[in-house]
Amino acid sequence: MRVSDYEGIKALKYSDNSFHKDFLDVLNEVISLKEKYNFRVKLYLHPYERMLLHEYKITVPYLNQLIEAHIDIDDSAGRSIDKLYECKIGVSFSTIIADRWEYDLKGLIYYTENYKEFICPQYMGKYRNCIYTSVHELEEKIVGLLNIKSNADE
Numbered sequence: 001m002r003v004s005d006y007e008g009i010k011a012l013k014y015s016d017n018s019f020h021k022d023f024l025d026v027l028n029e030v031i032s033l034k035e036k037y038n039f040r041v042k043l044y045l046h047p048y049e050r051m052l053l054h055e056y057k058i059t060v061p062y063l064n065q066l067i068e069a070h071i072d073i074d075d076s077a078g079r080s081i082d083k084l085y086e087c088k089i090g091v092s093f094s095t096i097i098a099d100r101w102e103y104d105l106k107g108l109i110y111y112t113e114n115y116k117e118f119i120c121p122q123y124m125g126k127y128r129n130c131i132y133t134s135v136h137e138l139e140e141k142i143v144g145l146l147n148i149k150s151n152a153d154e
Helices: 006-010 018-037 047-056 063-068 080-086 096-102 125-130 135-146
Strands: 042-044 072-074 089-092 106-110
Touching: 006 047, 018 135, 042 080, 072 080, 080 096, 089 096, 089 135, 096 106, 096 125, 106 125, 106 135
Parallel strands: 042 072, 089 106
Antiparallel strands: none
């Protein structure tokens, strides 16, 4: 969530919350999938994270994890929406995924009860199949979207 206590953000005062923990679970799964299926991953900072970096020199608390996993990071100035076509699949907690869908681009969005104020699966129509509710389901959906064959299929 967005706060303007920049010293508190630097000190990770706000990182002990369910949204941040969900993000880290998904990030860890994406790192595992990257290693398992040998695909490239690029993380696009949220506009708020970009602002924190460029205006206050605050880096994301998971930066070292990205570096260790050899994940590309787009921390450039500018709008995330201008980069929609750069990846095959977008995996997000953010509504930018709806922008990808608008252009028939693949995108998955995380949903649990924590996110019911932002997402209403019952009203998502054909995009309901673009929701993932667990890291296991995320793997299934990515494998399906990329048409990856498992060793059992060979």
